Amino acid sequence: MSYQQLEAHQRQIDRLQHLFAICGWDQATMMPEGGSQARAEAMAELEVLLHAKKTAPEVGDWIAAAEGESLSAAQQANLNEIRRHWQDARLLPADLVEALSLAGSRCEHAWRRQRQENDWAGFAPNLGEVVRLSRDVARLRAEALEMRPYDAMLALYEPGMSVVKLDQVFGDLANWLPGLITEVSERQRGEAVLTPVGPFPTEQQKALGLEVMSLIGFDFNHGRLDVSSHPFCGGVPTDVRMTTRYNEEEFVSSLMGIIHETGHARYEQGLPREWLGQPAGEARSMAIHESQSLFCEMQLGHHPAFLSLIAPRIRAHFGEQPALSAANLARLYNRVEPGLIRVDADEVTYPAHVILRYELERDLIEGRIEVADIPELWDAKMQQWLGLRTAGNYRDGCMQDIHWTDGSFGYFPSYTLGAMTAAQLRFALERDLGEMGSVIEAGRLPALFAWLSAKIWQHASLLPTDELLTQATGETLSPRWLRRHLEQRYVGK
Amino acid sequence: MSYQQLEAHQRQIDRLQHLFAICGWDQATMMPEGGSQARAEAMAELEVLLHAKKTAPEVGDWIAAAEGESLSAAQQANLNEIRRHWQDARLLPADLVEALSLAGSRCEHAWRRQRQENDWAGFAPNLGEVVRLSRDVARLRAEALEMRPYDAMLALYEPGMSVVKLDQVFGDLANWLPGLITEVSERQRGEAVLTPVGPFPTEQQKALGLEVMSLIGFDFNHGRLDVSSHPFCGGVPTDVRMTTRYNEEEFVSSLMGIIHETGHARYEQGLPREWLGQPAGEARSMAIHESQSLFCEMQLGHHPAFLSLIAPRIRAHFGEQPALSAANLARLYNRVEPGLIRVDADEVTYPAHVILRYELERDLIEGRIEVADIPELWDAKMQQWLGLRTAGNYRDGCMQDIHWTDGSFGYFPSYTLGAMTAAQLRFALERDLGEMGSVIEAGRLPALFAWLSAKIWQHASLLPTDELLTQATGETLSPRWLRRHLEQRYVGK
Numbered sequence: 013m014s015y016q017q018l019e020a021h022q023r024q025i026d027r028l029q030h031l032f033a034i035c036g037w038d039q040a041t042m043m044p045e046g047g048s049q050a051r052a053e054a055m056a057e058l059e060v061l062l063h064a065k066k067t068a069p070e071v072g073d074w075i076a077a078a079e080g081e082s083l084s085a086a087q088q089a090n091l092n093e094i095r096r097h098w099q100d101a102r103l104l105p106a107d108l109v110e111a112l113s114l115a116g117s118r119c120e121h122a123w124r125r126q127r128q129e130n131d132w133a134g135f136a137p138n139l140g141e142v143v144r145l146s147r148d149v150a151r152l153r154a155e156a157l158e159m160r161p162y163d164a165m166l167a168l169y170e171p172g173m174s175v176v177k178l179d180q181v182f183g184d185l186a187n188w189l190p191g192l193i194t195e196v197s198e199r200q201r202g203e204a205v206l207t208p209v210g211p212f213p214t215e216q217q218k219a220l221g222l223e224v225m226s227l228i229g230f231d232f233n234h235g236r237l238d239v240s241s242h243p244f245c246g247g248v249p250t251d252v253r254m255t256t257r258y259n260e261e262e263f264v265s266s267l268m269g270i271i272h273e274t275g276h277a278r279y280e281q282g283l284p285r286e287w288l289g290q291p292a293g294e295a296r297s298m299a300i301h302e303s304q305s306l307f308c309e310m311q312l313g314h315h316p317a318f319l320s321l322i323a324p325r326i327r328a329h330f331g332e333q334p335a336l337s338a339a340n341l342a343r344l345y346n347r348v349e350p351g352l353i354r355v356d357a358d359e360v361t362y363p364a365h366v367i368l369r370y371e372l373e374r375d376l377i378e379g380r381i382e383v384a385d386i387p388e389l390w391d392a393k394m395q396q397w398l399g400l401r402t403a404g405n406y407r408d409g410c411m412q413d414i415h416w417t418d419g420s421f422g423y424f425p426s427y428t429l430g431a432m433t434a435a436q437l438r439f440a441l442e443r444d445l446g447e448m449g450s451v452i453e454a455g456r457l458p459a460l461f462a463w464l465s466a467k468i469w470q471h472a473s474l475l476p477t478d479e480l481l482t483q484a485t486g487e488t489l490s491p492r493w494l495r496r497h498l499e500q501r502y503v504g505k
Numbered sequence: 506m507s508y509q510q511l512e513a514h515q516r517q518i519d520r521l522q523h524l525f526a527i528c529g530w531d532q533a534t535m536m537p538e539g540g541s542q543a544r545a546e547a548m549a550e551l552e553v554l555l556h557a558k559k560t561a562p563e564v565g566d567w568i569a570a571a572e573g574e575s576l577s578a579a580q581q582a583n584l585n586e587i588r589r590h591w592q593d594a595r596l597l598p599a600d601l602v603e604a605l606s607l608a609g610s611r612c613e614h615a616w617r618r619q620r621q622e623n624d625w626a627g628f629a630p631n632l633g634e635v636v637r638l639s640r641d642v643a644r645l646r647a648e649a650l651e652m653r654p655y656d657a658m659l660a661l662y663e664p665g666m667s668v669v670k671l672d673q674v675f676g677d678l679a680n681w682l683p684g685l686i687t688e689v690s691e692r693q694r695g696e697a698v699l700t701p702v703g704p705f706p707t708e709q710q711k712a713l714g715l716e717v718m719s720l721i722g723f724d725f726n727h728g729r730l731d732v733s734s735h736p737f738c739g740g741v742p743t744d745v746r747m748t749t750r751y752n753e754e755e756f757v758s759s760l761m762g763i764i765h766e767t768g769h770a771r772y773e774q775g776l777p778r779e780w781l782g783q784p785a786g787e788a789r790s791m792a793i794h795e796s797q798s799l800f801c802e803m804q805l806g807h808h809p810a811f812l813s814l815i816a817p818r819i820r821a822h823f824g825e826q827p828a829l830s831a832a833n834l835a836r837l838y839n840r841v842e843p844g845l846i847r848v849d850a851d852e853v854t855y856p857a858h859v860i861l862r863y864e865l866e867r868d869l870i871e872g873r874i875e876v877a878d879i880p881e882l883w884d885a886k887m888q889q890w891l892g893l894r895t896a897g898n899y900r901d902g903c904m905q906d907i908h909w910t911d912g913s914f915g916y917f918p919s920y921t922l923g924a925m926t927a928a929q930l931r932f933a934l935e936r937d938l939g940e941m942g943s944v945i946e947a948g949r950l951p952a953l954f955a956w957l958s959a960k961i962w963q964h965a966s967l968l969p970t971d972e973l974l975t976q977a978t979g980e981t982l983s984p985r986w987l988r989r990h991l992e993q994r995y996v997g998k
Binding site for chain 2: 024027028030031032034035038042043044045046047049050051053054055056057058061231232233234235236247248250251288
């Protein structure tokens with residue numbers, strides 16, 4: 013049966029991608045600088061080989077034949093995903109795939125140092141090469157899929173998403189978010205928030221992080237936690253590689269970063285084992301992935317009841333001080349303050365960081381702006397949204413993120429789509445299990461994660477996004493749940 | 506030109522082997538238990554793919570055509586190595602390669618726990634499967650290369666070596682080594698050796714190890730040190746992954762283990778960069794590799810002058826105590842004492858461990874004994890050579906080594922061939938640079954390593970072993986230099 017041949021073929025691809033994922037993790041966490049050139053070449057070689065495997069002529073024949081075979085609904089969903097990945101892969105010539113992989117590895121590796129040194133002049137030519145190749149990718153995809161170039165990039169991360177829909181949901185946010193930021197800022201103006209006094213030794217932060225990962229169900233038999241300059245969640249579902257970074261001056265952002273990545277990790281660890289290695293067994297989309305990490309971070313991690321739960325553990329590691337009371341931690345974590353760094357942003361100002369990047373990368377990919385224009389536009393948009401200047405401060409401005417360095421244009425919107433989804437999931441979960449605070453206080457975290465597993469993780473890519481969300485929450489994506497969540501938490505509406 | 510096509514083909518193979526090496530290192534150092542099944546499958550998949558690449562039909566045509574092309578001496582040496590690897594690869598069917606890779610991964614992974622639990626009953630069936638498949642390998646190789654089965658395995662690690670030659674050099678050792686062991690034991694009987702009193706914290710041991718690695722020239726821009734249950738030196742020449750293991754009760758064996766692996770690492774890091782990625786740019790053989798690690802460990806590391814050099818660093822980490830004087834460290838490291846564990850053995854008794862394993866694996870591969878016979882034979886040979894019993898103690902007996910778990914039959918002789926080579930190199934080096942002690946005392950370690958680089962590292966596989974050794978020392982391998990070294994160091998002859 014052709015369908016069986018497709019499954020065997022996908023299993024081979026998955027196994028080679030396993031090695032790619034582990035070596036990519038190693039590149040970011042373990043590899044010494046001098047190993048970078050050979051590693052980049054080795055990974056590009058595998059990428060070319062994977063590309064050849066994905067686009068092998070017989071795959072098209074098997075797909076055509078499988079369409080006439082009698083398949084279960086799940087097999088049919090798998091076939092749909094196989095077809096989508098196959099179409100994605102064959103759009104690009106092998107030399108473009110290799111060139112982008114090499115340029116991306118070089119740009120990303122050099123960026124690690126360049127960012128520290130605020131070296132825009134060194135970074136810009138590397139980024140320029142990545143943009144040039146990414147535009148080729150976008151153009152080829154756009155022509156074949158009959159979409160505008162940026163939509164063709166979005167489809168890589170968020171099948172079904174488009175500039176039209178994004179402008180709609182982000183436009184909705186633009187209507188109420190600036191006002192909410194102002195309102196929250198005024199409400200919080202008189203609030204006394206104590207800053208925890210360090211130092212907070214790395215070893216203690218790591219031990220605390222591991223405890224909190226256990227509390228929220230990370231399976232250490234199928235994963236681990238390490239350090240990288242830009243935190244991520246990689247590896248494979250049976251061996252999830254989470255990373256964080258530590259700053260001994262403060263533990264607050266690293267701890268919540270760990271909680272965020274644990275959300276990604278639990279989704280990966282919770283994917284249905286019987287579908288591992290097949291496209292239908294993969295995470296649904298980047299927005300759904302971010303919905304799981306942001307559920308953990310924002311809906312759960314920032315919830316005052318959760319902070320009450322972990323406050324004693326925090327004090328056990330860092331000693332007693334008034335700033336580490338549950339009440340102060342809640343004020344600290346729910347402080348709304350416009351800042352330069354996306355990953356450190358509170359959930360109210362976070363969408364501003366995303367919309368800014370979305371507008372820039374959309375125009376960059378579609379050729380309306382150039383790399384050289386980025387710093388000035390970044391500065392202007394940061395002023396407009398958050399009233400902050402970044403001129404000359406590339407490190408905390410347009411060089412702060414890893415995403416563009418390897419050509420992941422089209423990814424950023426997923427963060428805010430994920431935040432909306434997480435809020436929507438939370439209100440649906442509360443209909444089934446009761447209000448979050450009482451779920452946490454009753455020690456019912458396992459029930460909470462079992463709900464996410466049943467509604468999201470177990471479905472992997474067996475359903476399209478709209479159907480997945482409708483089954484879980486009763487409707488497709490709507491920004492009104494994020495608005496309700498933010499207004500409830502921050503202005504008590 | 507066909508030769509150029511062969512070089513490009515080898516570069517591809519080398520890049521994929523890079524990923525295999527890093528994932529193999531990760532498997533031993535980082536991977537959680539739950540990741541083992543998927544990793545074994547992924548690595549087997551790549552092994553099959555590499556096998557297909559190495560045996561692609563066009564390679565034979567390119568080799569035949571390249572033989573008629575005008576090549577430099579180095580290109581000709583590379584072509585010879587390419588031909589040898591190609592012949593090695595095409596001898597085996599892909600399904601046997603895959604089966605052995607899977608069985609080896611499973612056996613090795615389970616062995617990590619089984620060894621701790623002294624679980625011979627659990628280990629034996631896994632090893633039996635590896636032996637069964639390795640015998641198939643040996644038989645197929647023997648038929649094609651017209652050699653006896655064990656010679657066909659030796660050729661994988663030590664081209665040109667044979668049972669006949671091994672019986673000759675090991676026979677030479679058997680004539681004088683037992684007498685020397687007795688003589689040294691008697692001389693050392695009255696010697697007072699103080700045992701350093703711990704604990705020796707892992708962090709301090711690691712810091713000391715890193716310092717000593719720096720002292721002997723390890724390049725941390727192209728490598729790192731981690732922990733695994735069985736120390737090894739892996740990775741790739743531009744990113745060498747060394748491992749060790751720590752025991753807080755004593756630092757002596759871990760420190761010398763690090764020095765040993767650093768010898769392997771410097772050889773890899775010192776291979777000629779212009780030949781990286783080609784077979785002629787690889788280490789010459791396992792015996793030559795062991796000669797470099799044993800030169801570092803035994804000729805250099807155990808030398809009283811070297812121990813004088815590092816004694817102050819040792820005391821800086823672990824505090825002052827009489828056992829850490831240079832003189833006591835020299836007595837400690839040069840103590841000859843029959844023991845159960847090969848990797849902890851002194852250099853006088855070490856060959857006994859190797860000859861025992863050589864005799865067992867030779868007979869195992871050639872079907873004269875079975876896995877079930879190993880424990881009893883191990884016990885008998887340990888009694889005969891070193892007067893020690895291992896009955897029932899599998900952990901410190903036949904389950905102590907990793908080599909057999911993944912089918913590396915034919916490797917063990919390399920250790921003692923390497924010890925002989927290291928001794929031979931030392932006397933040649935002394936003719937050029939002066940006596941080792943004065944080289945060390947004069948701070949001329951860089952000159953010592955420059956000599957090894959010029960004589961060994963830079964030649965990679967550009968010369969056959971006999972020629973390499975003759976150029977370096979004036980003659981082919983002879984056991985008399987090891988005898989002279991041991992008699993000089995241990996009985997003052």
